[in-house]
Amino acid sequence: MSHDPGTSTGSRGSTNRSVSTTSRRRFLVSGAAAGATALAGCAGGGGSDTLTVGHVLPTSGTYALLGESIMNGFDLYLQQNDGQLGGYEVETVQRDTAGETDTGVTITNEFLVQEGVDALVGPVSSAVAIAMMQTVQQESSAIWLNANAGDYRVTQDGCMDLHFRTSFNDWQTSAPLAQWVYENVADNVVLSYADYAFGQNSKNFFQEAFEEAGGEVVGEVAAPLGTDDYSPFLGDIESSGADAAFSFFAGSDAVNYISQLSDFGLDDELTQTGSGFLLSEDTLPAQGEAALGKYSLLHYTATKETDRNQTFVSNYSEEHDRQPNVYACQGYDSAQALDIAASNADSTDASDLASALSGAELDSPRGEFSFDPDTNEPLQSMDVREVVQGDDGVENEVVATIDDIELPDWGCSL
Amino acid sequence: MSLLDAFDPRETGSSTDGILSNRGRFGILALIAALAVLGPVASAVRPFWLYLLIQILVFALLALSLDFVFGYAGLLSFGHAAMFGTGGYAAALLITHVTANALVVLPAAVLTGVVVAAFIGWFSVRARGIYFAMLTLAFAQIFYVIAFADLPSTLLGVETVTGGDNGIVGLATLETFGLLDLSNRMNYYFLTLGLVALSLLAIVRLANSPFGRVLQGVRENEDRMAFIGYDVRRYKVIGFAISGGFAGLAGGLYVPFQSLAQPQLLNWTLSGELVVMLLLGGLGTLWGPMLGAGVVVLLEEQLSGFAAWEVILGSVFVVVVIFAPRGIAGALVSLWEDPEDAIGNVRDALANYREKVMK
Amino acid sequence: MSDPLLRTDSVTKRFGKLTAVSDVSLSIPEGGISSIIGPNGAGKTTLFNLFTGKHAPTEGSIEFRGEEIGGLSPHEIVSRGIVRSYQITNFFSELSALENVRLATQADRTGFGPDDFLRHHASLSDAADEAEAVLERVGLLDVADQTAANLAYGQRRHLEIGIALATDPDLLLMDEPTAGMGPEQTNATVSLIEDIAEDATVVLIEHDMDIVMNVSERIAVMNKGELIARGTPAEISENEAVQRAYLGGE
């Protein structure tokens, strides 16, 4: 089971990927989340004057925070637009995937077959996304706004005109950092990562780019997903003698890795860098001061001082009593993308929506970005952030922004 | 020969003698008939219900396979996900690399289940009771790790075999020389229903066969069975392997249906959930666990409409086990036999609970 | 003298430090009733356990019809024709009396052929018939359908014997078959034992000296794991070592 950035598995070893044991299938016909105007979805939704949106997201287990943040972001946009997107009344249906692949497939099926949704939002986990591809393609009845799952293979293997990443891909959160690290931090790194698809991808992309930039990879450490104690791995990192480390860990793995790195005093010896999920809003409170001075790369940073973002942050905080995180932004942009698609297409037909969205530009809190017409991947700039001491605990500060990143197309040409 | 007789042609009627009473058999036939009608109806009302029904049937089959060894033969398997999962992976690998023909894929899934179960069983029957349970769990987890870490790819030096944590995705639908279009979900439903019904028939048959009787004897008094001349370990391994075949079939039906094989299918949590289905439904009754599977699948679907749905689901398990000592099946039977006393039963159960807790 | 049916040669069984059976050599000829007597803890039951494969001997050999059986598994020994009944009732308490016996009569009729999985167990009608015959022999035919757990004490003891008998043994080892029985039941049991001895060899462990002296052709006496005397009833009742073992302290 692969979970994307931000997900966390609770416990050690590969014995227990599953956080919630009973969640093969989850089914949640909910009213709209807090503050949203939409009412519960019901059978026969998706008529011509309504736009039915299905959230394929986890709302329970360790991934609950991610799923809920995405929905909160989505609802915020919806609320700001009086419950309409592209002039259509919006109905939302949501089911709890609990981050499990099997459940994700079931829910996708249900949304497409039963609820007749016009748009899918989600999932959080790449494994779910990869498993969903076939169903989405088969039914071809809804546009798919991928609000988090970042595995590049959705584009490489799927290359679907209905699929739009309103989030990121794993290349984006790793490779672009390589040049920056080479220029600003060190010319040699050790790579450490959670040993599952997403971690492996991130490691590979970074390595490729780092070596291309002229740097040297002096060591590589793979820790099983859900490792609790990193001390055996820290030894290998230390003995590599590297001046910097690039890592991919997320959720509780990120918490454990970063805090133990600091417990063992290793961060005095090397500069820690990583994909943004290593040091994100959902892990920083638990990482605390252990995170200080570490660098990471992400497309959204809540502390970014642009007007667009500050407005978003204050609106979101007002509504949810907390700072938005990257997932909230992705949820927000999913709604925005759907808004653009629906108003441009003036239709709720999936392929109309998709062609209307292809190449479109979004004015996102993360900064302006557009969908690559060839892959429907987001063409966006990435922030390099450093963890600094803020007013309430530690926070990320943008120290550089990498613009004009050229994305690979992985053989996809829509 | 009537259909009823097919279940059990020489039923003697003694309560200790048959796994199902005549009424029970009739009930099951009626249920199968009802399910045959329900499929199309459900599909007409809400197409997704058909999808759900197929899932329920698959898990009912899996629960049935486990109950045959767990409830009937007393072999506490905590590792049935291993057979389900490997059966599923076998199906996925065949579909991806060889053929999607159901007549090849499903027998291969059964065979995989049998082989894996024979392997696990051969090692595990040396221990008894909870130790046996833990050994089966251990072996199942080993399969899980193998699939998750994609060890076969490392050993064979190829890029991927099990697909690691993402699993094997994008599977083609099963086909049957064009006889039955299985991409049509209704057809898949009937295929599944038919196979589940046949499996039930086969297992009832097995339970009442000389072999099944020996297993029952082993459950009752394993040592004495050895001292009247039975090679107990061999019976246990074979019983386990047969059960594994049905579990493999369930996996072989499920994976092409979801077009996905992933490591979670092998995880102990699934085995644990299965045991819960058995205990909730009514251990050793065969039909109870199938019902339990349906209830658990439905509960998980329906309950999650509530915010704290896990709390509710957990409470359901707790309440059932405390107040319905013989599971749903036991509660249904006593309700059927004495409907008027239902309230009395509840009162007794409460009084009993109070007494035990206050003690 | 013909070859003995069962012969042990210096059999010893140790459990850790404890020697339960020590250097026992005895032979049991075919036919008739032999008894093993001795105070509690003398090693009689352990000897039975060695004969039936529950334990493997630590040293020495056990031959049945000239073939080594020490250390074989229980079912292999049963298939050679040795079976035992138990002092404590040890049956399938949830099953009917008939089913209890039928499991035993079924044993040599089933294997792992397709038939054994596919047909209904009741179609093994000769097994059922034979089981009924056994029940009749042990006097339990009228309670054939009762659950074993609900049988009266004496009935349970007879069912216990019936199960052993149903495997059609050549050598039947009986552990205190009359323990706790009333005089009538005891008499019935003794005649049953004599009846069984018509076509099988019987070895008894028995405390009731009257029975031992009356029915046995040969007696072996054990004490503290050792064989201290062998002989006819008359010889044994005269034996001083036996007197000491029974009356002397520990």
Added chain:
Amino acid sequence: MSELLSVDGIDTYYGESHVLFDVSLSVDAGEVVALVGRNGAGKTTTLRSVMCLTPAAEGTIEMDGEEIQDLDPHDVRQRGISWVPEERRVFGGLTVAENLRLAARGGEEDRTTQIERVYERFPRLDERRDQHAGTMSGGEQQMLAIARALVGPETDLLLLDEPSEGLAPQIVEDVADIIRELNDEGVTVLLVEQNAEMALGLADRAYVIETGEVVHESPATELLNDREAMETYLGVK
């Protein structure tokens, strides 16, 4: 003499199986009462019912005039009834001292007194304080089981289940002596025995129980001399 224990019309089941049928018996303070009968007759179950280990479904059991049939076993023990089970059931993994300590009650001083008192009575146990009970001989284990029943709350009534079982004849004598001494010191005894001769030799009165029913009651010597009854009920010739 005053009635200490009175069992009145109890019916007891093991699960579905009905074991005791309307069993009544009484034990007066200071008596030794034997309960004899064949294996499986219900003797052990009667003691277990008195102890509330297998509670009677019907009927009453009074100790010192108070009903006890609804109590839990540990409360029964508090009422002065002590049980020495069949096969002794000493805690094999515990030492002799630990076995006794477990049963002793009260403050440290009380407990020490209780334990030292039984050591005085059973010097054999005193010698073996630190030996694991499981490694002792049958006779020693029986002594320990009786000793264990004597520490803790004052024992008014001692329930002894088959104390002679599995013991060499000489040891059986020793056990009988212990029972006699205890009774002389004022402990009332209800004795279940397979070994009818031993039991009747000790007892004042006797009950014979057969298939769950009391079928005979008389002074012990009377039963012992009634050859016919002995043979019918107990198979003693």
Added chain:
Amino acid sequence: MFVEFSSVLRATMLGVQLGMTLALVAAGLTLIFGMLDVINFAHGSLYMMGAYLGVTVSAQFGSFWLALLIAPLAVGVIGAVIEVFGLRALYGRNPLYHILLTFGLAVMIQGLVVEIWGGQSLRIEAPASLAGTVQLGPVEYPVYWLFVLAISTLLIAAVWLMIDRSDLGILMRASAHDTEMVDALGIDVSKVFTGVFVFGAVLAGVAGVLLGASRSVNPGMGFGVIIETFVIVVIGGLGSFKGAVYAALAVGLVTAYGALIAPSVTDIFLFAMMAVVLMIRPNGLFGATEAA
């Protein structure tokens, strides 16, 4: 593969520390099993509750030490509630039903944790007095980890002594052997059950707090630890505290060394170890063997 000495040393220390903390969790599980045959799937949840309550208490009062004191006691109370209102109703029934009950409880508690604390990872703030590292030969080791190693070893030693020497220990061993006899000796065994359950819960709670400051605290940790502790309890022999301690040490070391040699298949080592032990000793290292 060449493994450096410092790595081996570090892994050994981690292994022992893991072993001792796991032993704290496993102790309750094995004692309860010995007495009641209860397979307690909710035991991991008690460990998790220790960690979460530790998070709350230490955040509320700003004191790790207070958390280490209060949270385990609170977990003990939760344990008492579970035993009295749940398990007790099932005593005398087929112990398999405990699986359904405790599985249900574990699911419930996991749901409650997400409701109360949310799904994200939390952490207990380790005390400042234990911050920093010390140099142990070639290894720089965090003081807090040494503290965990020391305190859990001390606790295990204390429990060992208690079970071996004290009256309570005698009672626990006797109850594991023959509860009915204990009852007949005038001891209310149902209180013993509750007591032992609470005792096990407190120990698990201590482990939760201790590890909650060196690892992340998350809703998956309850189910996460359960299989590992089952493995320990089974290898050690059900009901044997001593066995659980040895087995926990073995599991801790295998886990730590496994991470050095072949991290992705460490679990296979664990399960294989269990399988091998059970094939040689079908009742675990110190499990009661069936009497002949």
